[in-house]
Amino acid sequence: MKGSEVQSSGLVMTEDDTVLAERLRRGDHEAMAELFGRYADPVYNFCFRRVASWNLAEDVMSQVFLEVWRARERAVAYGGSLMPWLYTVAENVCRNAARGARRQRALAGRLQLVRLVDAEDHADGVARRLDEESRMSELLVAVDRLSRRDRQILMLVAWDGLTYLQVAQALDIPVGTVRSRLSRARKRVAALMDEGEK
Template sequence: MVTSDERELVADLRGGDPAALATLFDRYGDRLYNHCFRHLGDWAEAEDATSSVFLEVWRHRRRVRLHNGSALPWLYGVATNVCRNAGRSRRRRQRALARLPHPASEADHAEAVTDRLGSEARMRAVLAQVEALPAHEREVLGLVAWAGLTYEQAAAALDVPVGTVRSRLSRARARLAQEVSDD
């Protein structure tokens, strides 16, 4: 539970105070960035998505909703929508690029790039199994299992009943367990 400080912060944001947006970013930017990475599996896309999340928050600042005194569930809802749109854009871009001839590429052997690519490859392997889930189950899994929201907070972020969150998460876990046992 968050103190009245968050209520005041949201009131300031709704009033158009850019410092309130900066405070929300400082408070929740890292969590939303990780949430975006878990959805997109790419650090650069996650950075872009996180920027888009806060642009959307500013554009829709009068719509911010608190859940148990916290704006975080609403922010996760915005982030989920931004990631969904980014994923669609990526798929369209990939289909367009697949129609072009492939240029020769050279590998970069820098250690930092290798580490980054390794983490992206691992995340993509996980996402390959997660992407087999229906979209509504992926969203619940991302919010509860990866972002650490409670069932109630996830329900608020997705604007669905708590029971729906529980059943979607249960089905997602069962499907993933079956995938792991099949592999």
């Protein structure tokens, strides 16, 4: 039932996602394993760009695929790709995780908990990760100031690699609207990041 390899958004697929979605809706465990193998990395990166923490992104990615299994009857491939549907599921899980992480940070602040990193040989890696997370946090602050729709379109196209058509189908809006909102969102984020550097 597998077709020839297809290049889509930088991913090589061996079976059309429409067929994979059908198998998933039927409760095929192998289809779920295939889906995870195919999309774990992009979903992980998607999660990091929403929660700004590599560790939290790992946890959230796991939750995303659990939720995907629970919601498998609703699996739908837009334009032959399950990515828009996966990103919609991931967006909801990330939103909940970010809310929970904010509550944890607030609690930790109130309790004045101190987190120690005691392995010097990992200091460079820890410093790099903290720097990445700091930069991502600053970017997320800027992106958070966008309208919900502009933010969603920016993330789906610029960060997650969906095509304009896939985003238009997933959000049920015209392709031209995707283009104009994306342009507006990019300009606004650039301006906000410039303000933050001053």
